[in-house]
Amino acid sequence: MSAVFNFTFVPWFRSVAPYIHTHRGKTFVVGIAGEAIAAGKLPSIAQDLALIQSMGVKVVLVHGFRPQVNEQLRAKGHEARYSHGLRITDSVALDCAQEAAGQLRYEIEAAFSQGLPNTPMAGSTVRILSGNFITARPVGVVDGIDFQHSGLVRKVDATGIRRALDGGSMVLLSPFGFSPTGEAFNLAMEEVATSVAVSIQADKLIFLTEVPGVAMDPSQPVSEDNPVDTELPLDVARKWLAQLSAPQQPTDTAFYLQHCVKACEAGVERNHILPFSVDGALLLEIYVHDGIGTMVIDEKLESVREAGVDDIGGILQLIEPFERDGTLVKRSRTEIERDIHQYTVVEHDGVIFGCAALYPYPEARTAEMAALTVSPQSQGQGDGEKLLKRIEHRARAIGLDSIFVLTTRTMHWFIKRGFQPVSPDWLPEARKKKYNWDRKSQVLVKKLG
Incomplete structure (x- = not known):
């Protein structure tokens, strides 16, 4: 064979x-x-x-x-x-x-x-x-x-x-x-x-x-x-x-x-x-x-919902190709298990086709939207926008004024949806300490009205 x-x-x-x-x-x-x-x-x-x-x-x-x-x-x-x-x-x-x-x-x-x-x-x-x-x-x-x-x-x-x-x-x-x-x-x-x-x-x-x-x-x-x-x-x-x-x-x-x-x-x-x-x-x-x-x-x-422990395998399978090609920062299974309740997923027919995580920094009244991923099979069908809207809703619900993302390849997608580029120095102190200067990710912020 x-x-x-x-x-x-x-x-x-x-x-x-x-x-x-x-x-x-x-x-x-x-x-x-x-x-x-x-x-x-x-x-x-x-x-x-x-x-x-x-x-x-x-x-x-x-x-x-x-x-x-x-x-x-x-x-x-x-x-x-x-x-x-x-x-x-x-x-x-x-x-x-x-x-x-x-x-x-x-x-x-x-x-x-x-x-x-x-x-x-x-x-x-x-x-x-x-x-x-x-x-x-x-x-x-x-x-x-x-x-x-x-x-x-x-x-x-x-x-x-x-x-x-x-x-x-x-x-x-x-x-x-x-x-x-x-x-x-x-x-x-x-x-x-x-x-x-x-x-x-x-x-x-x-x-x-x-x-x-x-x-x-x-x-x-x-x-x-x-x-x-x-x-x-x-x-x-x-x-x-x-x-x-x-x-x-x-x-x-x-x-x-x-x-x-x-x-x-x-x-x-x-x-x-x-x-x-x-x-x-x-x-x-x-x-x-x-x-x-x-x-x-x-x-x-079609379900856009907060993730649970049963979704860990589906999230890992979804993000792995993007981690492999450098689009996403690699996350271990342990990290995802620890943070699973921070994730939102898009599910079609029982299969996870999109995910995003929200990491709040309450002291700065902002949060990071991380690991935004949509399966190549469903790209162009609006799943990214649905995830963004749900993340914005979650951020507003806990009283935050903005959300931000770090990206190396999808800057224009975020700008079209109301994000503005800022210097990495804008980041909350706790996040700035973890910023990878070698990766040179763009930082973009969206104000929540």
């Missing part, structure tokens, strides 16, 4: 480990557009879902079948009809939907049953469980249009789904529901996935779709080869959605976004729109910080 492979694989695998730990025991609802299956993506998606489940994630899989039903309709010389973004399901379309659903369930179960040597499915055991978990009601007549056998979700058997997941099965749902009288209704995959995610309070709702995500900047080039990577706070997503016209096609910006917003408002923590055209999109979104596609998130889920 080559040394180059070892050099790249080992750090990569270690960087993935926090996400494996974070997601173990969590529940994901994954909605796959029928277009993904029509495009031949099912084998790779099944492999990725099997891998995700093997790492302790509980998976509910909801498949769509728009193109498959349309193909059946064409074969019968029947036209596909839509209105208000929903299929009008007459008796012929209902038959076609039932045939398409049966065929797709067969293909999906077959994909998860593979176990050939030297493939990602080797040694995997994925048990697929389906059932009548969805109770439906008719759409009825809307604006004079009779949707006939098209339905909406009335109720989800959340207890039954959880029981199946806890038993180790992957739950597979087709976009069908049944009324208490046994009448079948054709449902939208997106609504089924959203309703299930809300009912079982899933940790993630993920749509694998034909769109590359939601671009907030109209000038941003977006394509299958250049998908967006956007994190939308819920409030921003709501406002954006309100400006968009009612979606009619799956490729309309609001089509998947409306379901993500609905799920987020109902307590589903993270909601994703991923392009199935990108190989491994699920793995990239779940196990890599930068991710891919669009995520709608309630901002309150």
Whole structure:
């Protein structure tokens, strides 16, 4: 095995480990557009879902079948009809939907049953469980249009789904529901996935779709080869959605976004729109910080907080590369353990992505902000500003008039945020005694209004 492979694989695998730990025991609802299956993506998606489940994630899989039903309709010389973004399901379309659903369930179960040597499915055991978990009601007549056998979700058997997941099965749902009288209704995959995610309070709702995500900047080039990577706070997503016209096609910006917003408002923590055209999109979104596609998130889920003893390892791992290249002064584990309650951290998904420490000098009514560090993976996303604001708040809370920093490389970042250069002689006497004149750090001060 080559040394180059070892050099790249080992750090990569270690960087993935926090996400494996974070997601173990969590529940994901994954909605796959029928277009993904029509495009031949099912084998790779099944492999990725099997891998995700093997790492302790509980998976509910909801498949769509728009193109498959349309193909059946064409074969019968029947036209596909839509209105208000929903299929009008007459008796012929209902038959076609039932045939398409049966065929797709067969293909999906077959994909998860593979176990050939030297493939990602080797040694995997994925048990697929389906059932009548969805109770439906008719759409009825809307604006004079009779949707006939098209339905909406009335109720989800959340207890039954959880029981199946806890038993180790992957739950597979087709976009069908049944009324208490046994009448079948054709449902939208997106609504089924959203309703299930809300009912079982899933940790993630993920749509694998034909769109590359939601671009907030109209000038941003977006394509299958250049998908967006956007994190939308819920409030921003709501406002954006309100400006968009009612979606009619799956490729309309609001089509998947409306379901993500609905799920987020109902307590589903993270909601994703991923392009199935990108190989491994699920793995990239779940196990890599930068991710891919669009995520709608309630901002309150991001934690900026004071550090505790459980954060020591994460802080050490975060600052070590910056100590090694000389950006930060080296601190021992003993020092960080001693001063841990002086630290503030930024946490995403249980992983520390930023930290800063506050060392007060009450006699001079000032404090040093030290060890301000933001992971390269999240730089440019505002974590530095969030840490600075929290440190300023902590300093004001104890009655200080200013904060100062010592830096050799990031002077301009601080000046842009209201710091002013001063001579090292300005430092409080206790800090001046520890000043390293060989390092020649710049001293910058910010007055707290």
